[in-house]
Amino acid sequence: QKEVEQDPGPLSVPEGAIVSLNCTYSNSAFQYFMWYRQYSRKGPELLMYTYSSGNKEDGRFTAQVDKSSKYISLFIRDSQPSDSATYLCAMSAETGGFKTIFGAGTRLFVKA
Amino acid sequence: GAGVSQSPSNKVTEKGKDVELRCDPISGHTALYWYRQSLGQGLEFLIYFQGNSAPDKSGLPSDRFSAERTGGSVSTLTIQRTQQEDSAVYLCASSLGTGPYEQYFGPGTRLTVT
Numbered sequence: 352q353k354e355v356e357q358d359p360g361p362l363s364v365p366e367g368a369i370v371s372l373n374c375t376y377s378n379s380a381f382q383y384f385m386w387y388r389q390y391s392r393k394g395p396e397l398l399m400y401t402y403s404s405g406n407k408e409d410g411r412f413t414a415q416v417d418k419s420s421k422y423i424s425l426f427i428r429d430s431q432p433s434d435s436a437t438y439l440c441a442m443s444a445e446t447g448g449f450k451t452i453f454g455a456g457t458r459l460f461v462k463a
Numbered sequence: 464g465a466g467v468s469q470s471p472s473n474k475v476t477e478k479g480k481d482v483e484l485r486c487d488p489i490s491g492h493t494a495l496y497w498y499r500q501s502l503g504q505g506l507e508f509l510i511y512f513q514g515n516s517a518p519d520k521s522g523l524p525s526d527r528f529s530a531e532r533t534g535g536s537v538s539t540l541t542i543q544r545t546q547q548e549d550s551a552v553y554l555c556a557s558s559l560g561t562g563p564y565e566q567y568f569g570p571g572t573r574l575t576v577t
Contacts, residue, residue: 450508451508
């Protein structure tokens with residue numbers, strides 16, 4: 352079993368839809384949770400960063416962390432065709448020397 | 464300022480040849496990472512450099528893979544006697560240091576072994 356599980360998709364939604372992307376993990380020591388966005392033929396770039404449990408909102412994006420369930424989510428409201436990309440969850444822990452473990456990434460297509 | 468750069472952007476090589484992939488991190492970033500990304504596999508950690516400390520090589524898949532970082536800046540990932548299963552995108556990232564810092568990624572080198 353991988354430390355971080357993420358459905359690779361693809362996920363296809365119409366423009367304006369609410370998108371929900373999720374990851375589960377097995378290591379309860381993880382404290383730092385990140386979402387990276389990767390456009391085709393580009394390197395990933397940090398989209399959202401959350402410490403411990405709770406919600407964080409940034410514009411159309413909301414990140415949620417539920418440590419009791421070892422489950423994290425990224426919600427995209429009013430999705431746009433420009434949101435079409437691969438979204439990778441990532442997490443790390445101080446006990447692991449902050450080594451970042453990435454999920455497989457979910458490919459998202461937003462249709463105009 | 465300039466981001467992380469990688470060269471070449473694409474590399475096609477024959478099975479059994481050696482290849483060198485280069486990474487130029489962001490100036491001032493002391494931490495440098497190499498990852499491999501295969502279709503549907505996410506980012507596979509290969510090696511991590513932090514300042515003058517010994518690198519964390521725990522992710523290197525075989526002794527055909529090696530990396531060095533000269534002068535705390537530029538890094539080279541070398542794959543000897545390439546195999547077809549080495550075909551992937553090799554990504555380099557840098558960050559401010561050890562800690563929960565953002566990693567800044569380069570565009571990657573797409574390696575194809577024929």
